[in-house]
Each structure stands twice: as C-alpha cells, then as structure tokens.
Amino acid sequence: MKDRFTKRWLLVAALWGAAGLLTLGNTAAVNRLAPLQAIREQARMEADYCRRQAARIDEMVAKHDAYYHRVASVNLGLLAVRETLRGLALSQGVNLSRFESGADQPYAEHGVTLALRLAGPLAAGAAFLALVEQRYPYLPPAAVKIAVDAETGSAEFDISLHYRYRVIAAAQDVAGFPADAI
Numbered sequence: 001m002k003d004r005f006t007k008r009w010l011l012v013a014a015l016w017g018a019a020g021l022l023t024l025g026n027t028a029a030v031n032r033l034a035p036l037q038a039i040r041e042q043a044r045m046e047a048d049y050c051r052r053q054a055a056r057i058d059e060m061v062a063k064h065d066a067y068y069h070r071v072a073s074v075n076l077g078l079l080a081v082r083e084t085l086r087g088l089a090l091s092q093g094v095n096l097s098r099f100e101s102g103a104d105q106p107y108a109e110h111g112v113t114l115a116l117r118l119a120g121p122l123a124a125g126a127a128f129l130a131l132v133e134q135r136y137p138y139l140p141p142a143a144v145k146i147a148v149d150a151e152t153g154s155a156e157f158d159i160s161l162h163y164r165y166r167v168i169a170a171a172q173d174v175a176g177f178p179a180d181a182i
Helices: 002-052 054-065 074-092 122-135
Strands: 069-071 095-101 111-121 141-148 154-167
Touching: 002 054, 069 074, 074 095, 074 111, 074 122, 074 154, 111 122, 122 141, 122 154
Parallel strands: 069 154
Antiparallel strands: 095 111, 111 154, 141 154
16 A cells, blocks of 8 residues: 555656646746747837827928928029029018028038028018028028118018038939929
8 A cells, every 4th residue: 555655646746846847947938938028019019109100200200301402412402492582582572682602611411501681671571581481491590680771661681591401312303303304
C-alpha cells in the first residue's frame, strides 16, 4: 500500500511541477509580448486617430503650405509678387511707387525682405494692407510706417514684408500652371 500511495504522490507532484513550469513559461511569454502588444495598441490608436482627423489634418497641412509661395525660381516669384501687389494697389486706389527686394540678403533660408512705398488715401492704404494680410499669408508684414498729410488726407506707407517661398522642381505644377506654360 505504501508503494501505491507513493506513486500517487509522485504523480501529483509531477502534475503540479508540470503546471508550475507551464505557468512560468506562460508568464515569461506574456512578459516578453506585453511591450510589443502595447506598441501595437499605440499604433492602432494613432491610426484610428489619423483616420478620424484626416480632414482636419489635411486642412492644417494646406494652411501650412499657404504660408509659402511655391515658385520655380526666386526671381520668377518676385516678379509674380510685384505684379500681384501692383494690381492689388491699383484696385484699392493707391499708387505703388517703390518695390525693392533684398534678394541678395535673404532673412531666412526661404525668404526675402521686400520694401514697398504706397501713396494714396489712408483708408485705401489700410484696405491694401488688410487684403495682403488676408489673401497672401506668404507675405507677412514686418514693419509699416505711415506718414499722413493732415491737409490733403493722403498718406505715404513705407511697408516692409517678408516674402516666404519654396523653390520646387521645374516639372511640378507651380500655382496651377504646368512648368512649360511660362
């Protein structure tokens, strides 16, 4: 009877030993995989967020891109800006008498300082500045100096703008026109 009882205890001990080894193995596997599962869950949550916010992300990227004028070359960009500002000034009833660019002295990697002089009514000059700020975010004002003649009501505006641009490859589309359309 003692032999039979001993064999049963050995069987119980072997089963519990196997269960203990399996538990240790499972614990080690879980501890090894837990960081990977956390990374996977984080990536899933980020992908889900990007899917939900895709429209807003696209809007922010477009807004960021609007802060830089896409040009084929700096000189073409400056020419386009000069003609755009000249037309805007005429439409507002002010005279653009000076347009100078500091193309030889960029203020940053992708920027040039522009100096403008406008002459005309104070309200028209202010409307010009408001339109530039609203329509052309790549032309933020750096400084504005206004001299008003009290008798005539006309004003002279000395404006300094930062022209921000990005030179793109010639084969790409520049402001909606193919590269060979110029």
